[in-house]
Amino acid sequence: MPIIKIPTPLRAYTEGEKDISVEGKTVNAALDSLLSIYPDLKKSIYNEYGQLRAFVNLFLGEEHIRDLEGLDTPLTEKDLLLIIPSIAGGRG
Numbered sequence: 001m002p003i004i005k006i007p008t009p010l011r012a013y014t015e016g017e018k019d020i021s022v023e024g025k026t027v028n029a030a031l032d033s034l035l036s037i038y039p040d041l042k043k044s045i046y047n048e049y050g051q052l053r054a055f056v057n058l059f060l061g062e063e064h065i066r067d068l069e070g071l072d073t074p075l076t077e078k079d080l081l082l083i084i085p086s087i088a089g090g091r092g
Helices: 008-013 027-037 038-047
Strands: 003-005 019-021 056-060 080-085
Touching: 003 008, 003 027, 008 038, 027 038
Parallel strands: 003 080
Antiparallel strands: 003 019, 056 080
């Protein structure tokens, strides 16, 4: 089963779990599987139009999925999908 690595700020929605095994042969299917387990996570990943939020980055290994096949990127049983939120701020 592919594993999705959950960043610390989103673990409040996954009961503190950081590595979650999911079903799915694509990134999109894996995210659907994740959200079937932890539905409260949806508002942090998708906007009101059902699109990935702009600050949510998904990496398959070291490759951003937008450089692959986006949400249709295929997954294998041994893949690790990382959710990495963008962080903004600092001094202006």
